[in-house]
Each structure stands twice: as structure tokens, then as C-alpha cells.
Amino acid sequence: MRLRPAPLEDWLRDYYFAADIDISSSGVETYTMAELRAKAGVRQADIDSLVFDDGYSVGRPALRELIARGWGDGDPSKVMTANGSSEAISLVLATVLSPGDEVVVVEPGYHLLVEYAVSLGCVTRPWRLAPQRGWRPAMEELESLVTERTRAIVLNFPQNPTGAAVTADELRRIVALAGRAGAYLLWDAAFTSLVYDTEPLPPVSTLYERGIDFGTFSKAFGLPGLRFGWCIAPPDVIAGCVRIRDYTTLHVAPLIELLATAVLDNAPAFLGPRLEQAAGNRRIVAEWAAAQGDRVSLVLPSGGVAAFPRLSGMDNTDAFCDDLFKRHGVLVIPGSCFGAPQHIRLGFGGPTRQLTEGLERLAAALPEWTG
Numbered sequence: 219m220r221l222r223p224a225p226l227e228d229w230l231r232d233y234y235f236a237a238d239i240d241i242s243s244s245g246v247e248t249y250t251m252a253e254l255r256a257k258a259g260v261r262q263a264d265i266d267s268l269v270f271d272d273g274y275s276v277g278r279p280a281l282r283e284l285i286a287r288g289w290g291d292g293d294p295s296k297v298m299t300a301n302g303s304s305e306a307i308s309l310v311l312a313t314v315l316s317p318g319d320e321v322v323v324v325e326p327g328y329h330l331l332v333e334y335a336v337s338l339g340c341v342t343r344p345w346r347l348a349p350q351r352g353w354r355p356a357m358e359e360l361e362s363l364v365t366e367r368t369r370a371i372v373l374n375f376p377q378n379p380t381g382a383a384v385t386a387d388e389l390r391r392i393v394a395l396a397g398r399a400g401a402y403l404l405w406d407a408a409f410t411s412l413v414y415d416t417e418p419l420p421p422v423s424t425l426y427e428r429g430i431d432f433g434t435f436s437k438a439f440g441l442p443g444l445r446f447g448w449c450i451a452p453p454d455v456i457a458g459c460v461r462i463r464d465y466t467t468l469h470v471a472p473l474i475e476l477l478a479t480a481v482l483d484n485a486p487a488f489l490g491p492r493l494e495q496a497a498g499n500r501r502i503v504a505e506w507a508a509a510q511g512d513r514v515s516l517v518l519p520s521g522g523v524a525a526f527p528r529l530s531g532m533d534n535t536d537a538f539c540d541d542l543f544k545r546h547g548v549l550v551i552p553g554s555c556f557g558a559p560q561h562i563r564l565g566f567g568g569p570t571r572q573l574t575e576g577l578e579r580l581a582a583a584l585p586e587w588t589g
Contacts, residue, residue, distance in 0.1 A: 219337050219338060220337055221333065221334070221337045222333055222336070222337070224329040224330075224333070225329070225554065225555040226328075226329055226551065226555040226556070227329075229551060229552065229555055230242075230551075233543055233549050234549065237543060237547060237548065237549035238547030238548065239547055239548045239549065239572055239575055239576040239579065240549045240565070240568065240572070240576075241548060241549065241550055241564055241565050241566070241568065241572070241573055241576035241577070241580070242549045242550045242551045242563060242564070242565050243523075243524075243565035243567060243568060244378050244379065244409075244437065244522060244523060244524040244563070244565055244567070245436055245437045245438075245440065245442055245523065245565075245567055246412075246437065246438060246439075246440045246492035246495070246496060246523055246567035246568070247440055247492060247495065247567060247568045247569055248440050248441065248442060248443070249440045249441055249488070254441065254477065254480075254481065257481075257484055257487040257488060258477070258480035258481050258483065258484045258487070258488075259480065259484065260476075260477065260480045264476065264480075265473075265476070268472060268473060268476055269472070270472060270473070271472065272468070272469060273468075273469035273470055273471065273472050273475065274469060275460045275463065275464070275468070275469055276297070276298045276299070276456060276460060277297065277298055277299030277448070277469075277470060277475065278299070278472075278475045278479065279294065280479060281299060281475050281478060281479045281482070282294040282297040282298075282299065283297075284479060284482050284483065285297045285299070285433070285448050285450070285482065286450070288482060288485065289407075289421055289431065289433055289448075289450060290421055290423055290424065290431070290450040291421075291423065291424045295453045295456070296423065296450050296451055296452065296453060296456065297448060297449070297450055297456075298448065298449050298451070298456050298459055298460075299446070299447075299448050299470045299475060299478070300446075300447045300448055300449065300470065301445050301446070301447070301467055301470055301474075302434060302435075302436060302445040302446065302447045303406065303408060303432040303433060303434035303436070303447030303448070303449070304330055304447070305447065305467065306432050306447050306448060306449035306459075307330055307331070307334070307404070307406065307432055307449070308330065308334055309449075309459040309462055309463060310404060310430055310432075310449055310451060310455060310459060311334050311335060311338065311370075311372075311404070312338065312459075312462055313455055313458035313459050313461075313462065314369065314370060314402050314455060314458070315335060315338050315340050315369060315370060316338075316339075316340075316369075317338065317339030317340065318339065318340070318341065319335075319338075319340045319341070319369035319370070320340070320341050320342075320343055320365070320367045320368050320369060321335040321340045321341070321342050321343065321368070321369060321370045321371075321372060322342075322343050322344075322345055322360070322363050322364060322368060322370070322371040322372065322401075323335065323342050323343070323344055323345065323372050324344070324345050324346075324347065324355075324372070324373055324374065324377060325344040325345070325346050325347070325556075325557055326347065326379060326380065326526075326553070326556035326557045326558045327374070327377070327378070327379075327556065328374065328378045328379075328406075328556075329555075331372050331373075331374060331406060332344075332372075335370070335372070340369070343363045343368075345359060345360050345363055346359075347377070347380055347382055349515075349517065349528060349558075349561075352382075352517045353377075353380040353381070353382040353517050353526070354382060355375075355382060355384055355388070357388055357391055357392075360392065360395065361395060364395045364396070364398075364399050364401065365399065366399060366400075368399045368401045369401055369402065370401055370402040370403075370404055371392070371395070371396050371401055371402070371403050371404065372404045372406075373392070373403070373404070373405055373406070374405070374406035374407075374408065374409070375405075375409075375419070375521070376409040376410070376412065376413060376519070376520060376521025376522045377409075377521075377522070378408070378409065378522060378524060379524050379526045379551070379553075379556050379561075379563040380517070380519065380526045381517075381518075381519020381520055381521055381522045381524060381525060381526065382519070382520060383413065383416070383520035383521045384419070385416070386416075386419060386420075389419055389420075389422070389425075390425075393422065393425050393426045393429065396426060396428065396429075397426060397428075400428070401428065402428045402429075402430060402455075403422050403426055403428060403429045403430065404430045404432070405421075405422040405423075405429065405430065405431050405432065406432045407419075407421065407431050407432060407433055408432070408433070408434050408436065408437040408438070409437055409438065409521050409522040409523075410438075410521075411438040411489050411493065412437065412438050412493060412496060412521050412522050412523055412567075413520065413521040414497055414500065414520065414521065415520065416520075421450065423450040423451065427452065428452065430449060430450065430451040430452075430455065431449065431450040431451075432447065432448070432449050433447055433448045433449075433450075434446070434447040434448075435447065435478070435481070437522075437523075438489055438492060438493070439481065439485075439488050439489065439492075440488060440492050441481065441488070444474055444477060444478065445474070446470065446474050446475075446477075446478045492567070495567075495570065496523045496566065496567050498570065499523070499566040499567065499568075499570055499573050500518070500519070500523075500566055502566070502570070502573060502574065502577070503516070503518075503525055503564065503566045503573075503577070504516070504518050506577045506581070507525075507527060509581075510581060510584065512530055513529065513530050513531075513584050513585075513588040514527050514528070514529060514530070514584070515527060515528040515530065516528075523565055523566050523567030524563050524564065524565050524566070524567075525563075525564045525565075525566065526553070526556075526558070526561050526562070526563055526564070527561060527562060527564060528553075528560050528561050529560065529561070529562060529584070529587070529588060530588050531587065531588040532560060532587060532588070533559065533560060534552070534554060534559040534560070535552045535553055535554070535559060535560065535561065535562050536552045536554055536559070538552075538562075538583075538587050539551070539552040539562060541583070541587075542579075542580065542583050545583070546579040546580075546582070546583055547579070548576050548579045548580055548583075550562045550563065550564055550565075550580070551563035564580075
């Protein structure tokens, strides 16, 4: 297994902790421990009574039941908790894929969902989202990519970095395509709760026997530092993941699972305020982009908290993003990290005041680069 560099992580490693203003993130404003305890009703006595024994290979039973009821079909045997959804995704991919398998992936896309299959020796067939279509996924193109040789279809809608989404009818078409091919349908549901004009899509694990859902605290819940996630998958896939995990992380830490149980038991208290804030910030981004005229071309995202505007006059935004950070203290992500170098990823899930200041500095920097 040979993993290629992850450009997004390389970029963030150099800039993330030193930025004055971060408007790059694909997650919402993060909560503090005090806020978590208040919203979830975690008492000091709950923490003090915790014993730091080893944990369950697939997760604490009460926590798995909670995830199964809230995000699956109620069957906890299909649930595995994980050290972030990234662990769950990599474990599932390593379990269901073999060298030579064909895998449909979305581009531009998050590196784990695209590159991990390549490292396993698989052949990826990109489903490309085009800015000319407003990043709208072309279902007829997906139909041409899925064949009897397709082992897995790996999707994340609402999508990172474009914010594109699919409708409920399109989801049913995707499920039907996967079913005809006998392929696994892996669905990164990190942004499912962050939608603005529609209801969240149902979990694919409730629609299809080979549907696999992934959840995370890193985006809509505002708790990326907990590194907690999960997957809902067929029990035989869960068993395969455990075989691999026995050589790596073994389990999720008991403290993390204690906090995760409390958070999921009070999920609306975490999700609701951040969705409301994101909706308001999304309007600010739309107004800002319109005020920039021809310098910025933006397709307003249907979901998530990241926009993917194109900056005029730049074939590659790397140098601009570097200059924006060094001279103006503002962090955004160059589109080259996602294979779309004329764009930037602009996050709007954070504090509104920080977003407004970051956009003002971004607007002030644009004329020198866009003419």
C-alpha cells in the first residue's frame, strides 16, 4: 500500500495554527468542553467515575444502539464506532476492496474518498462535477461509469468542496445503479444535517443492503477535536474492519465514547444552533461574492459550510492563497488541493464576525491579482 501525499493536509499543516483568520474550514464553529458539558448534561461525577479500561472492538453497546436508532435502521450489529469517520472509511475500504477492483469516486473531492482506493491497487473511475453545470452531478454520466465490474461507489453529498447535493429521487437512482451492479455504496454523510433548502437525505444503509453510511463529529457537530465517528454497514463488513483494527487502533477511547454518548443523546442542541449560524453566514457569502463583480464566480452551495468560488484571471490560486495568508493573515484553501486550481475553498461555518473580517481582507487583496 502506497499512499500519495494529501495536498489539503500538507497545506493546512503549514498554515492552520498560525492564521489570524481562518475562513478555510469545512466544519462549523467548534464547541468548548464547558459548552459540551452544558448542552449534553455531562457531570463532573460522570467523568470522575470513568475507568480507563480497554474498550469494545466495535464500540460501547449503548452508544451503538443510540447510533443505530438515530442514524440507521435500529440494528446495532451494523454499527462500529471509530476514531473519526476517516478511520471508519479507511477500514471499510480496506475490507471491501481488492487490487484491480473498479471504484467510482467524485472529483473534485476529499482526498481520502479518492486516493485511498488507488493506494489499494484499485482502478478509480471519476464522476466529475463541472462548474459549467453549477457543480450539479450528471446522473447520466454516473450511469455510464457503473458497470458489472464496479465494486464500490464512494460518494459524499452534500459534497466537499463544492457544496453540491443530490435530490431524494437522484439518491434512489444511485441506489438502483449500485444494486444492479451488486456494488457497495459508501456514503460519507458528514454534511447530511447541513442543508438549507431541502430535508436531509435518508441513510443509504436503510435503503440498500450494501449501503454503508459514515458519520462524524468533525463537521455539523462542531467537535472535530474529539476525533469521533462511526459507520453503519453490513455485519460481515464490520467483522472485516475489526480484523484490521486489531492491528492498529483496537478501539475508541472510553472517555471519547462517554462524551459521544452524551452528545448524540442531545444531538439537536449541538446541530441546531450551528445550522442556523451557517445559514446566515451563507447569505453573507452570497452577498459578498455578488459585490465582487467579475472577480469572483460563485455557485452557492446547497449543503455543507464550504463554498468553492473561482477567482478570475488566475490559472492557479496557490500563490494568491499564500500571499493572502502572509500579508493579510487570512487562510483559505487553494483549489489545487482538490484538482481545481482556479478555485479556492472558502469556509463559512465559523463565527460570523470572523467570516465578515476575513471576506473584507479577501476582497481587499483581490484587485492586485484579478485586475
